[in-house]
Amino acid sequence: xxxxxxxxxxxNTVRRQASRGKYDRETVFxxxxxxxxxxxxxxxxxxxxxxxxxxxxxGETIFIxxxxxxxxxxxxxxxxxxxxxxxxxxxxxxARSAFHHSMNYRSVTIFGQGALVEDENEKxxxxxxxxxxxxxxxxxxxxGPTKKELxxxxxxxxxxxxxxxxxxxxxxxxxxxxxxxxxxxGVVPIVxxxxxxxADALLPEGIxxxxxxxxxxx
Amino acid sequence: xxxxxxxxxxxNTVRRQASRGKYDRETVFxxxxxxxxxxxxxxxxxxxxxxxxxxxxxGETIFIxxxxxxxxxxxxxxxxxxxxxxxxxxxxxxARSAFHHSMNYRSVTIFGQGALVEDENEKxxxxxxxxxxxxxxxxxxxxGPTKKELxxxxxxxxxxxxxxxxxxxxxxxxxxxxxxxxxxxGVVPIVxxxxxxxADALLPEGIxxxxxxxxxxx
Numbered sequence: 001x002x003x004x005x006x007x008x009x010x011x012n013t014v015r016r017q018a019s020r021g022k023y024d025r026e027t028v029f030x031x032x033x034x035x036x037x038x039x040x041x042x043x044x045x046x047x048x049x050x051x052x053x054x055x056x057x058x059g060e061t062i063f064i065x066x067x068x069x070x071x072x073x074x075x076x077x078x079x080x081x082x083x084x085x086x087x088x089x090x091x092x093x094x095a096r097s098a099f100h101h102s103m104n105y106r107s108v109t110i111f112g113q114g115a116l117v118e119d120e121n122e123k124x125x126x127x128x129x130x131x132x133x134x135x136x137x138x139x140x141x142x143x144g145p146t147k148k149e150l151x152x153x154x155x156x157x158x159x160x161x162x163x164x165x166x167x168x169x170x171x172x173x174x175x176x177x178x179x180x181x182x183x184x185x186g187v188v189p190i191v192x193x194x195x196x197x198x199a200d201a202l203l204p205e206g207i208x209x210x211x212x213x214x215x216x217x218x
Numbered sequence: 219x220x221x222x223x224x225x226x227x228x229x230n231t232v233r234r235q236a237s238r239g240k241y242d243r244e245t246v247f248x249x250x251x252x253x254x255x256x257x258x259x260x261x262x263x264x265x266x267x268x269x270x271x272x273x274x275x276x277g278e279t280i281f282i283x284x285x286x287x288x289x290x291x292x293x294x295x296x297x298x299x300x301x302x303x304x305x306x307x308x309x310x311x312x313a314r315s316a317f318h319h320s321m322n323y324r325s326v327t328i329f330g331q332g333a334l335v336e337d338e339n340e341k342x343x344x345x346x347x348x349x350x351x352x353x354x355x356x357x358x359x360x361x362g363p364t365k366k367e368l369x370x371x372x373x374x375x376x377x378x379x380x381x382x383x384x385x386x387x388x389x390x391x392x393x394x395x396x397x398x399x400x401x402x403x404g405v406v407p408i409v410x411x412x413x414x415x416x417a418d419a420l421l422p423e424g425i426x427x428x429x430x431x432x433x434x435x436x
Contacts, residue, residue: 011265016288037307037321041268043261047229050259050268050303052325070234085268089255089410092353094431097361099371101349103255107270131319135310135406143315143396153317171418178361184425185418188353188434192307195407200389207402213312216406 011111012162022165031108031165032057032086036134040064041083042075042114055084056126056133060160062110063117063126068154076114076156084110084158091189095172096181104168104187111162117155126155137212229329230380240383249326249383250275250304254352258282259301260293260332273302274344274351278378280328281335281344286372294332294374302328302376307408313390314401322386322405329380335373344373355430 005023006012014021022028038055041048051072055064062084066073076082091104117123124145131139145153172185194216197209223241224230232239240246256273259266269290273282280302284291294300309322335341342363349357363371390403412434415427 011267016285037305039257039259039268039270039303039305041257041259041261041266041301043259043264043266046261046299047329048259048261048266048299048301049229050257050301050327052257052303052305052323054321067234081264081266083259083266083268085257085270087255087257087270092412094353094356095360097363097367098345098349098357099361099363099367101352101356101360103272103352105270109268111265127316131316134319134321135312138312138319139316142313142319142401143317143399145315145317149315149317171416179420181361182422182425183360184428184431185421187416187418188431189413189416190410191413192408192410194310195409198389198405198407200403200405202397203403204400207400210402213402213406 006163009162012109012164014164014166020166020168022167023163027165028108028163029057031088031106033133035086035088038064038084038086040072041085042072042080044075054130054134056130058126058129062112062158062160063130063155064158065127065130065153065155068152070154073154073156077116077154079113079115082112082114082158089190090169091187093172093187094185096174096178096183096185100172100174102168102172104170106165106167108163108165110158110160112158112160114156114158117157120150123150123153123155126157127153135212137210141210141212224381227380230327230382232382232384238384238386240385241381245383246326246381247275249306249324251351253304253306256282256302256304258290259303260290260298262293272348272352274348276344276347280330280376280378281348281373282376283345283348283371283373286370288372291372291374295334295372297331297333300330300332300376308387309405309407311390311405312403314392314396314399314403318390318392320386320390322388324383324385326381326383328376328378330376330378332374332376335375338368341368341371341373344375345371353430355428359428359430
């Protein structure tokens with residue numbers, strides 16, 4: 001499956017800059033698996049909402065989670081249509097003309113419907129998948145969820161029905177005549193990166209930063 | 219106005235972790251002015267869409283722009299209801315229990331309706347405001363838009379009707395009994411930062427990186 005393409009339908013076809021649209025699972029999943037924050041869109045009685053939240057991909061499904069009293073999760077558990085977008089900012093593209101300025105980015109937009117994950121084992125597995133997508137290695141090193149904690153946590157599974165990636169990369173493209181202008185042009189690359197870990201003030205002495213965190217800085 | 223609060227209505231009231239909700243303009247505008255990428259949500263015939271795009275705040279208005287054939291801009295220019303969300307990721311919060319893991323972030327959610335900016339001077343000013351929000355100093359240094367370029371560019375103004383910020387900061391909060399566990403706890407701070415600028419391959423020699431770009435690295 002990983003090499004195949006998502007079908008192009010009305011809602012997931014990239015129209016503007018169509019050449020930037022990608023539909024193969026390798027590209028779509030690659031972007032999804034690199035990030036951990038998504039923006040979930042849904043509409044209640046005509047009012048759109050866009051909520052940032054952690055997520056993880058599990059095969060053809062996106063898991064999100066939160067408190068069982070969350071408005072978003074309640075709405076999604078009722079099968080509302082959702083649009084989930086993940087965006088990685090890669091750089092500011094500086095052309096000679098204001099018009100050709102752009103951004104380098106990789107984004108994925110997913111369309112699907114939410115469903116509440118009710119099976120307890122599946123719920124724990126989903127929480128593990130989300131945790132491991134944020135910081136691989138952390139789940140096994142933390143105190144696992146109790147029955148009570150699981151009861152106040154909701155997990156929503158959104159099966160990916162349609163998806164598309166959109167990618168812009170490389171330098172600026174200017175109009176021919178603008179290349180003569182004495183204006184600096186190029187790219188300011190942008191990265192999201194971790195700074196040195198800050199230990200909790202209440203951490204007893206002698207507990208070292210674990211290797212799976214040190215790995216973030218390699 | 220900058221010190222006053224957005225009124226709390228149904229759609230912009232933070233319910234989950236209500237203490238993280240902020241409604242004063244200073245906080246809301248501070249977050250909006252720090253970022254340059256937003257996620258715009260709207261719904262067409264019940265189908266939600268979430269699209270990443272550049273933006274800037276101008277007083278009580280958010281400007282976005284793009285090609286005049288863009289589906290999103292066409293939809294928004296017809297006065298569709300929009301939800302615009304901006305999220306700054308500040309860190310991964312590692313508690314002893316999986317349950318208390320969290321993220322440090324600052325987000326703003328805005329509700330309003332789009333309107334096409336038709337006046338040409340206002341359109342150019344909006345483009346300048348967006349450009350300056352991404353990279354202050356760039357607009358004056360780039361070749362300004364021609365009439366033809368303006369004709370194929372749409373600018374949408376979304377007046378902020380309701381807004382709320384949501385902020386999580388600081389270290390993990392664990393259950394009392396978990397503080398005894400020999401598990402590293404703390405925060406991995408996350409920042410978005412620029413790497414060294416990459417000059418366009420076609421840039422003539424002798425054009426130096428301008429000061430307003432060097433400032434990004436101070």
